[in-house]
Amino acid sequence: MCGIQGITARRSFRWKIVQWVVAALAYLDYRGYDSCGVAALVNGKWVWLKRVGDSAVLKSALSKTRWLSCLVLGHTRWATQGMVTDRNAHPHFSGHVAVVHNGNLTNADRLRTWLKGMGYVFLSETDTEAIAHLVHYYYQKIGNLRRAVQLAIKDLEGDYAILLASAMEPQVLVAARNNPPLLIGLGDGFNIVSSDARGIIALTRNIIYLVEGDVAEVTPEEVLIFNQRGRRVNRKIYVSLESLGALNKGRYSHFMQKEIHQQPQALRNTIQPVLQRGFSPTLFGKRARKIFGRLDSILIIACGTSYNAGCVMKRRIESVAEVPVRVEIATQYHPILSASPHELVVVISQSGETHDTKEAIKRARAAGHKYVLAICNVPESSIPRASSLIFYTQAGMEVGVASTKAFTAQLAALIILAYTIAKVKKRLSRTDETSALESLRKLPLAARRTLALEPEVQAWARCIVRRRSALFLGMGSFYPVAQEGALKLKEISYIHAEALAAGELKHGSLALVNKRFPVVVSAPSEEFLRDTVLGMKEVNARGGKLYVITDKASNLVASKNIRVIYLPKHDPLHAAVLQTILMQVLSYWAAVMLKRNVDKPRNLAKSVTVS
Ligand code: F6R
Numbered sequence: 001m002c003g004i005q006g007i008t009a010r011r012s013f014r015w016k017i018v019q020w021v022v023a024a025l026a027y028l029d030y031r032g033y034d035s036c037g038v039a040a041l042v043n044g045k046w047v048w049l050k051r052v053g054d055s056a057v058l059k060s061a062l063s064k065t066r067w068l069s070c071l072v073l074g075h076t077r078w079a080t081q082g083m084v085t086d087r088n089a090h091p092h093f094s095g096h097v098a099v100v101h102n103g104n105l106t107n108a109d110r111l112r113t114w115l116k117g118m119g120y121v122f123l124s125e126t127d128t129e130a131i132a133h134l135v136h137y138y139y140q141k142i143g144n145l146r147r148a149v150q151l152a153i154k155d156l157e158g159d160y161a162i163l164l165a166s167a168m169e170p171q172v173l174v175a176a177r178n179n180p181p182l183l184i185g186l187g188d189g190f191n192i193v194s195s196d197a198r199g200i201i202a203l204t205r206n207i208i209y210l211v212e213g214d215v216a217e218v219t220p221e222e223v224l225i226f227n228q229r230g231r232r233v234n235r236k237i238y239v240s241l242e243s244l245g246a247l248n249k250g251r252y253s254h255f256m257q258k259e260i261h262q263q264p265q266a267l268r269n270t271i272q273p274v275l276q277r278g279f280s281p282t283l284f285g286k287r288a289r290k291i292f293g294r295l296d297s298i299l300i301i302a303c304g305t306s307y308n309a310g311c312v313m314k315r316r317i318e319s320v321a322e323v324p325v326r327v328e329i330a331t332q333y334h335p336i337l338s339a340s341p342h343e344l345v346v347v348i349s350q351s352g353e354t355h356d357t358k359e360a361i362k363r364a365r366a367a368g369h370k371y372v373l374a375i376c377n378v379p380e381s382s383i384p385r386a387s388s389l390i391f392y393t394q395a396g397m398e399v400g401v402a403s404t405k406a407f408t409a410q411l412a413a414l415i416i417l418a419y420t421i422a423k424v425k426k427r428l429s430r431t432d433e434t435s436a437l438e439s440l441r442k443l444p445l446a447a448r449r450t451l452a453l454e455p456e457v458q459a460w461a462r463c464i465v466r467r468r469s470a471l472f473l474g475m476g477s478f479y480p481v482a483q484e485g486a487l488k489l490k491e492i493s494y495i496h497a498e499a500l501a502a503g504e505l506k507h508g509s510l511a512l513v514n515k516r517f518p519v520v521v522s523a524p525s526e527e528f529l530r531d532t533v534l535g536m537k538e539v540n541a542r543g544g545k546l547y548v549i550t551d552k553a554s555n556l557v558a559s560k561n562i563r564v565i566y567l568p569k570h571d572p573l574h575a576a577v578l579q580t581i582l583m584q585v586l587s588y589w590a591a592v593m594l595k596r597n598v599d600k601p602r603n604l605a606k607s608v609t610v611s
Contacts, residue, residue: 025074082125088126182195274416291389293424311479316414346372408447463547469498482520548564
């Protein structure tokens with residue numbers, strides 16, 4: 001994953017550049033936060049600082065230094081090759097050459113052996129150091145950084161976005177990308193290279209997105225871009241409308257807590273355009289009416305929480321829009337048969353940068369899919385830019401690694417999609433449209449009332465943290481709700497958790513259940529409640545402890561070993577959103593009680609840009 005940042009500036013900016021880069025790293029931390037580093041060219045020599053930890057650690061370590069520099073590189077790391085150590089943190093150096101990298105080289109071992117044979121000494125275990133030496137090797141031959149990089153990348157296999165600088169060329173940054181994104185921000189007297197618009201927009205809104213295979217030579221005054229074949233090309237300049245969002249927690253202890261509580265607003269913002277315009281296909285893009293009119297099935301592709309959102313809404317879309325829906329995990333999606341020309345691919349991604357999802361889009365296109373709809377939370381990110389139709393969830397910047405408000409906004413987006421397709425296909429009567437809109441209008445308030453149950457859930461968390469493992473049960477659309485609950489719990493509390501369709505319990509996993517074993521149940525009063533209750537009884541008979549989220553209509557009551565929370569009165573169509581909110585709250589409190597790093601759980605990153 002990793003965040004990349006670099007600035008080259010005129011001399012008059014030399015007081016500011018190091019601070020600018022470090023400030024930007026705080027916005028890139030979400031790409032990886034196990035270690036980070038910064039290097040600045042000061043009086044013709046590289047000085048640097050690298051630390052295990054996130055950008056806040058680096059910032060405080062830098063507080064005693066005052067580097068005046070016009071050429072600075074910064075990096076936040078998510079380790080792929082080499083342990084999490086100061087030494088493996090980026091930038092890496094080879095003599096006068098410095099490099100930061102996001103990606104994963106598949107031929108790093110071969111390169112290392114060859115470079116060692118050429119006399120290069122490796123100080124780290126990373127693949128990135130091989131890039132530094134390789135570029136140095138070519139630089140010695142031709143004496144030009146950009147050309148050295150162009151030669152070096154011919155030897156690289158795998159994914160990379162790289163940013164390099166040389167002490168021999170004190171104004172030049174050279175960037176190259178093969179898969180992970182890389183952007184150039186055009187400033188007045190300075191230019192920026194970043195893995196992310198968030199690293200740029202505090203300083204300039206004019207952005208160039210490098211295309212795969214591009215190599216860019218960037219100085220304070222000029223940006224030269226060369227395509228895969230080495231030809232000079234012009235790339236479009238976009239004016240970014242993205243907003244940074246405040247990196248502060250307000251009155252909350254963690255971003256995750258804040259984001260859980262922002263859900264009523266995130267839902268309201270996502271739904272608002274529909275309440276104003278009805279289920280209009282223009283919400284998805286100009287061509288949506290035509291594409292929706294012709295589609296005969298839907299294929300949803302996503303990873304992790306976004307995948308769970310697709311699974312939760314599969315049945316709802318099928319029943320409302322009357323089209324079959326398949327949901328695929330992006331990495332599992334390797335089509336054998338060629339695609340139906342009328343199948344719409346719906347890609348769900350909070351970040352819009354997930355590598356696995358981007359690769360799946362390529363496979364979908366190769367299989368013959370013509371139309372891709374992106375449901376995404378980050379404007380201008382890669383996935384919407386590669387899609388034919390776009391729906392932006394309006395959850396606002398999500399900082400906590402565990403996705404919360406983006407997930408419920410995705411559910412809202414999928415509901416809107418279902419009704420919009422139904423309307424285009426003339427399967428939605430006026431009355432049904434009015435009642436669907438009315439139902440959506442009530443969702444934010446229902447979410448707010450659900451959040452008021454936090455103290456009850458907190459009490460559950462106190463019991464669950466005493467256990468090392470938990471099961472989550474659900475049926476139908478509530479099985480993926482249970483999956484999302486289990487994912488949240490394990491992700492931030494590190495308690496092992498697994499989700500099961502309640503009917504599956506007796507087919508093996510019931511063996512896990514013994515006295516006080518915690519089983520969280522999503523049990524709304526809907527068509528599968530009977531099967532869910534049967535699963536609960538099987539647990540209860542073995543002394544397991546049930547934590548049931550339900551509603552008054554289910555007639556479920558608390559008893560020995562059964563704890564029940566009733567959702568406030570709500571439209572049954574909102575149950576999945578409301579159930580999930582309580583599961584998020586449960587995981588949050590479990591993680592807090594276990595003193596976990598809630599916003600930055602171990603081994604993870606917010607945006608997964610490597611395979
Ligand atoms: C879990 C979580 C991840 C992401 C997954 C896909 O809380 O956030 O499972 O959902 O990595 O990321 P996006 O949605 O950005 O494509």
